[in-house]
Amino acid sequence: MDNVIIQENKSNSLFKKNILYFTNGLLKENPALILLLGMCPTLAVTTKVANGIGMGLATTFVLLFSNLLISLLRNFIPTKVRIPSYIVIIASFVTTIDLLMQAYLPLLTNSLGVFLPLIVVNCIILGRAEAFAGKNTAGKSILDALGMGLGFTFALILISLLREFPGTLKIDFSDFGLGILTFLKNADNPTLSIFRFNIYSGAKIFTMPAGAFFILGLILAFKQNIENKKKYGDK
């Protein structure tokens, strides 16, 4: 009887331990919002929610497969040439996703432009390969990749949502072959109006590069505020 309980506890803690590898990337070490890695795509492509989703999922795909392969090959890859080996593996998966997206989502490839092939030099991916996948088992590496990738995707969606909607008053999913989401009439050019007076038709600054810095800064400040309250109380 005691044995069963101990075993249950053990498996429970094992599960808890493993789930930590996943949630670590989602929240505690979110690559974009906490570690501030991969800032170039984070700031540049988040003009549209569709771009954010596409970029995030493409990065997750590359991260997942490169982490898996690198962790499987970690005893095969010589330490002296590990960085070139990682780059070759990462670049192959980036080219794969680039070709797949050109074939099946040509509109999204157009709007992501040069940032899709540039995933090769995204420091999140090389960073995880060097810091995690090169030292851990395949299972842990997959969990880590999923957590980091989805955490990055979440950050991109959050930033792009806060940029696209105030900037244009609509969310454009036409790159995925879907419609445009807006809460106002006239989907092409939505305008907020009261008694025929046009009050607000979107502030362009949010979709301009400066808007990216503003929004990211505000998110980081908000996050820091919460953390400080947790740490020091209301003082």
Place this chain on the structure above:
Amino acid sequence: MKKDLIIALKLGSICLVAVLLLSIVNLFTDKKIKLSNQLKMEAANKELFADGVTFKKNHFNKNNELSDEFYFEVYNSTQKMIGYITLINGTGFGGEIALLIAFEKNLKIKNIKLLKNSETPGFGKKWENQKSMDMFVNTNTDDKPFPIKKSMVSPEFLNTPDGVTGATITFNGITEAVARAISLMKQL
């Protein structure tokens, strides 16, 4: 020596596997990518020459049918030739760009469209917007030469928010490619 050889062999084998993987992916996607590019081109042709019905593809160099620079002779519904559409390649900020240029019969520019490009979203990408090409429309005549430099662009186009500011290299890439297309078309 032997150690280095093993390291080189291991790195080489990783590269070999990568090449294999990529060739398999290419095998699957190549047809689909070519088809989507062709559809894009057909749609763009129709957009540039609304009254064009038949587009007859010709190569600048008759001996080089594989070249990716070519032109279409555009015929209207009564089979009269009304102009040309030229596909030309150039170099932008983010690498290769491809342009479709619609000429009238006297080589006056009717319209330009930026096709394939890897320009920066928010800057060079703006040239995909048909409105930014307005500054080139109806140029390349005797009294209105083609504006190959920024200083030659009519001032009314420079003060718009979506003007050339911030994307000079893309602008230069476009004008260089168009100038080359004009000289190629003149040789015909």
